[in-house]
Amino acid sequence: MSSVLKRSFGIKQGVFGSFGSRYISTTSKLNYAFAFDIDGVLIKGNKQIPEATRALKLLNGDNSSNRRIPFVLLTNGGGVTESQKAEQISELINVKIDPKQVVLSHSPMQNLAKKYSDKRVLIVGGRGRSCYDVAKNYGFHEAVTPHDIMHWNSSSWPLSTPTSDLSMLTNPAQEFSQLPIHAVMVFHDSFDWGRDIQIMLDALCSHNGILGTRKNDYTVQDVPLYWSNVSLLKFPFCFFTDFPAPRLGQGAVKVALDSLYKTLTGKNLQSVSFGKPHAATYQFADQVLDAITTEKFVGKRNVYAVGDNPAADIQGANGYGWTSILVRTGVFTGKDNSKEFPAQIVCENVEEAVEKVIALEEGKL
Ligand SMILES: [Mg+2]
Structure with a gap:
């Protein structure tokens, strides 16, 4: 476990709500990114999860340094094109999503x-x-x-x-x-x-x-x-x-x-x-993160995978070596952590998860 994560476990939940974009440094090198599940994290059915908008705006540069932190949407959903899904999510959460940021269950199959x-x-x-x-x-x-x-x-x-x-x-x-x-x-x-x-x-x-x-x-x-x-x-x-x-x-x-x-x-x-929790899907998402990132990463990139489904999101992220974050806005609603597939971090919702990671990565905790 990284020293950053070890430190994270020493922080009480609830404190994270006080951290925000003002902690983003303008001089530190970018070495992290996010992968968000969609259903149960950003939306639920055809409704937005309210914290999703603020979370993605933070990553899109709505912060003190105007820095964009790369992210992909990584879902086991499908049956539509990446453009159609990007348009649907953009409308629901009022944040512009580029089709290139969308990894659907069948997206990795385009390599075939x-x-x-x-x-x-x-x-x-x-x-x-x-x-x-x-x-x-x-x-x-x-x-x-x-x-x-x-x-x-x-x-x-x-x-x-x-x-x-x-x-x-x-x-x-x-x-x-x-x-x-x-x-x-x-x-x-x-x-x-x-x-x-x-x-x-x-x-x-x-x-x-x-x-x-x-x-x-x-x-x-x-x-x-x-x-x-x-x-x-x-x-x-x-x-x-x-x-x-x-x-x-x-x-x-x-x-x-x-x-x-x-x-x-x-x-x-x-x-x-393919699909979560299979490694091929995470390898594809890694390729997408490389392709959409304009700022050069320094050293090994930490990818934070935020999901609501322990069997898919958390098992997959843990198996691939990403940092798993379990939220309580979808499938998982337990008080502590998933017993079967425990996440490395548990948060109430996606906004708390983003604020927490930014604070961790910017070394302010
Ligand atoms: Mg989900």
Whole structure:
């Protein structure tokens, strides 16, 4: 544990409210940055968390030295482009967020676009064709969706009806009996589990990616599978629902698909997972911080990860070597710290977290 953090534990909570931007030095070298979770930290459902505006304004230079402290928004949410999410958050909290600062669950998957730029990739999840638009934007030029498969052959899942809205399709004339699927990528929650699991299984069990065929031997998995977020449960405010118990998330689809694949083939389904708490997502966020930071960092950069979900935000940050800060405005509402995934610092809200870190880093504690 760093000496800075050791000192932080000696400070009583409540004191931090008195620290503010006036402590930011104009001469010290910048060696820290922030990564904020969104739901439960900056917003809750479609409402802002009141302290979020002040917290981000402090980092945007609304302080005595006019210094900008770099930050990214790091969320397991998705299903929209980074620009759309930046616009949504900017409006809700009244602080301008640049799309470059937004890391969604599927953002790290854009690094796969080079490998699959001209390969047919099945993009699963999201409302309508929103995730297809995201994938195209990343550079997956041959992306297709379950809507395309259903339009090609509605018998592929007879329990759902193909969309009558042809604008949902990537290309209405695709003949999938001749067009292999090279990879399956789940970008967001499935809006039709039965259809999507069936079509994913069809691709994963197929001979050379041709839908409707079956392999003779499942020893080697030909079609790679990628998940953007494997959280089993979603908390109601993330789903804009007031139901009093958690809802099934993308991770639940993974459990179902893994089980079905094992039952049908006798083999374990291999896949790669992104999203918090997986390291690949933190590596990507680190790249983003490098790209958005204009002031040169001196020495090792301390990244403070502020989140409300111990299993995702705190476990992920601790595992990656960032400093974890747990806030009480979302999933976690306990008095002390999470027992399962304890954070290095616990704060009431995001404003307290930012003020506390600024004070720590500027050496005023
Ligand atoms: Mg959250």
